[in-house]
Amino acid sequence: MATISTDKVLVLAIGLEDYAYGETFSLPGVASDAVRFAQWAVNCSVPPKQVWLARSWSGAETPAPDGVLTFAGTQHDLEDLFIKASRERGDLLVVYWSGHGVLNRDGQRVLYAADAYADAPRVFVVDQVLRYLTSDAFPGFDNQVVFIDACANFAAEMKIPDDLASGPLNPNGRTFRGLSQSTLFAASQGEYATHDRLKREAAFSDSLFRWLEQNVSLPIDFPKVVQHIDDSFEELNAKGVTRQHPVTRIFETGGGGRNVHEFGGGIPVSGRTQEVLSSTGMSPRQLNRVERELRSGAALTEAELRQELLTALDGQVDGSGQETVDLVALVVTNFDNRRRLIEALQARAATPAERSFDLETFLDRQRAVSSFVEAFGTINRQQMNEAFRIVVPERTGSMPADLEQALEFAAAYSGPPAYESLTKFAVSLECLTGNQLPDELFDPYISRPNLNLLRAGAAAPAEGIARLVIEIPCVEGPEARFSWPAEVVAHVKDPRNGWQPKSVVSCQRTPDGFREAAIPLIIQMASDYPSFSVGFLLPRAAFVALPERWPFAASPLEASRPLGQAWPTALHVAERRAYEPVFRQWKNAVERIAESLQFNSPTLEWISGTSSVTAIQDSVAGSKAHLQGFDFAIGTVPDDLRRDPLIASIVGGAPYVFWATDPPSDWIKAKQMLEQFVSDGDFTTIPERLLALRRGDSEGLASTLRLVWDDPDSLPPRRSELPAMA
Numbered sequence: 001m002a003t004i005s006t007d008k009v010l011v012l013a014i015g016l017e018d019y020a021y022g023e024t025f026s027l028p029g030v031a032s033d034a035v036r037f038a039q040w041a042v043n044c045s046v047p048p049k050q051v052w053l054a055r056s057w058s059g060a061e062t063p064a065p066d067g068v069l070t071f072a073g074t075q076h077d078l079e080d081l082f083i084k085a086s087r088e089r090g091d092l093l094v095v096y097w098s099g100h101g102v103l104n105r106d107g108q109r110v111l112y113a114a115d116a117y118a119d120a121p122r123v124f125v126v127d128q129v130l131r132y133l134t135s136d137a138f139p140g141f142d143n144q145v146v147f148i149d150a151c152a153n154f155a156a157e158m159k160i161p162d163d164l165a166s167g168p169l170n171p172n173g174r175t176f177r178g179l180s181q182s183t184l185f186a187a188s189q190g191e192y193a194t195h196d197r198l199k200r201e202a203a204f205s206d207s208l209f210r211w212l213e214q215n216v217s218l219p220i221d222f223p224k225v226v227q228h229i230d231d232s233f234e235e236l237n238a239k240g241v242t243r244q245h246p247v248t249r250i251f252e253t254g255g256g257g258r259n260v261h262e263f264g265g266g267i268p269v270s271g272r273t274q275e276v277l278s279s280t281g282m283s284p285r286q287l288n289r290v291e292r293e294l295r296s297g298a299a300l301t302e303a304e305l306r307q308e309l310l311t312a313l314d315g316q317v318d319g320s321g322q323e324t325v326d327l328v329a330l331v332v333t334n335f336d337n338r339r340r341l342i343e344a345l346q347a348r349a350a351t352p353a354e355r356s357f358d359l360e361t362f363l364d365r366q367r368a369v370s371s372f373v374e375a376f377g378t379i380n381r382q383q384m385n386e387a388f389r390i391v392v393p394e395r396t397g398s399m400p401a402d403l404e405q406a407l408e409f410a411a412a413y414s415g416p417p418a419y420e421s422l423t424k425f426a427v428s429l430e431c432l433t434g435n436q437l438p439d440e441l442f443d444p445y446i447s448r449p450n451l452n453l454l455r456a457g458a459a460a461p462a463e464g465i466a467r468l469v470i471e472i473p474c475v476e477g478p479e480a481r482f483s484w485p486a487e488v489v490a491h492v493k494d495p496r497n498g499w500q501p502k503s504v505v506s507c508q509r510t511p512d513g514f515r516e517a518a519i520p521l522i523i524q525m526a527s528d529y530p531s532f533s534v535g536f537l538l539p540r541a542a543f544v545a546l547p548e549r550w551p552f553a554a555s556p557l558e559a560s561r562p563l564g565q566a567w568p569t570a571l572h573v574a575e576r577r578a579y580e581p582v583f584r585q586w587k588n589a590v591e592r593i594a595e596s597l598q599f600n601s602p603t604l605e606w607i608s609g610t611s612s613v614t615a616i617q618d619s620v621a622g623s624k625a626h627l628q629g630f631d632f633a634i635g636t637v638p639d640d641l642r643r644d645p646l647i648a649s650i651v652g653g654a655p656y657v658f659w660a661t662d663p664p665s666d667w668i669k670a671k672q673m674l675e676q677f678v679s680d681g682d683f684t685t686i687p688e689r690l691l692a693l694r695r696g697d698s699e700g701l702a703s704t705l706r707l708v709w710d711d712p713d714s715l716p717p718r719r720s721e722l723p724a725m726a
Contacts, residue, residue, distance in 0.1 A: 098150065629659070
């Protein structure tokens, strides 16, 4: 279709994230994706009354675009939606459906309605729906584009009936018309459609929206969408993020004939394998992990692994045409097959690492993890990270990417048979989410009385970190000249009792006088608390004191080192709290970032040295990143703060900023180091982790980097009297 009138377009957007099966089967973010698709259609100038939206929510609802028609997600409501659509007339029908899908025993794709549960698996058979749209029961649209973001795995995986042969909208007995129907499925037969519960993000829809939101027009260029999706998943599969292969089905002939294009191979887990796995409780994703562990732990190529697996199977199956993971499943789920594989691996082990590889322990850990994976409902990344930090506080390296990996790390931390860290992690998540798991899940690892004690301890209020914030009051007005004060204010936050009454300390009106007043306060904190953080709440001009580099020793017996290597040390910008518009911008940014971090890994965005102060302010104000970083040294503070790049980022609302007064020896390495640092760990502990980075930085790259950390938890109460904005 070269051109089209948007008045003759009908859009059906369906997103089902909540199911009667229970919270365990929810798909957070799916309903919001349907809203996003509806909004894209409205942005394409489709009249809102011709955009129909069906949803079921498992969490907070995203408002629908004004004027669109809304429907519930039950089987009855969805059937009504399609029957109502059959009475419409136009040039183009666009359907987007995101939710749970499986294959029935005949290998047909099936989609679940929101009111589906084990005793009433209310479904729509995809092939029947697509044929219904091409039949004389649905005569109004000769051009149709359909996007389906759902799994195409076998019903055994969800432990639900597999005799799902028929659903509503069955077109049997109908006459079929000649038209053009192009369908893009998220997954090939037997595959999972990757969905990240923490990020509330589906890989297929995310890729689709990236294309659609760069092409806000109709008709849809279907071949270009397909190419974009193929390119995206080629990259994702190469990185090991997914093993998913979107496929197309195209119908462009009359009389019911079909021209079908399906992905021809590479099904990662067959239906037979899923049935084998269902008896063990392991998921296909865990099976992929077992395959990777076998190859890395035993130092095998894929060809070598396949040969060892076939040998262990001892002629039980014909290996030709079998995927490696299928062979892995048949071996590891059978004692005799597994014993033969272990003996073969030990016989060929050539290094201490290969000889120490313990397949049985690894499999035992996977079984322990799988029981908890299935039991937990919706959690967000913030809850997962907090629970993980409690259980594995000294872990180095990246935080878990998802719940399954977090459980895996926790299980590996203490190991069998009790899996103490795994049970602590599960109990911590219970406390944080309010979702208590069945006691029976814990029975293999902990007694009921001890489980009750563990839960009681997890429910007790957690102690925070002690904090010392040393404040120099702000100078009013961007053109006001800063002068060193005659006194500083000390704020102490006790982990149990919160912020204590402030104290005022006299000092000489020089940078050295400021340091001489502050150091005893820090030494006193070291006497009162085993660990704490130090913050300097200063006017921008006072940052020249470089407190992070002050020589510090808590006692005469200690060798001095920079304060930033002795305790977690950060800067706080006094001007941010002094002017109401700047304070509001900061508050909005903090709330946005906190919400985003519930579902996303932290991101760092660089500010270029070629940017003007107004460009910096606008860029920061519109940024979706969690931290900002200056990729140039800011140097001296200008007399007029309105010309200062750091202040421009503060006015834009940036609460968290990496910057440098003096350039590091290698900017490229420093940036790479910081990007890795941010992505590898927990966002809320960046000041504490920065201490470890500074201590372990042999090249001196981190020593010049400074951190503005205006987190609400790190700051004392704001003064009630605010000076007027100059």
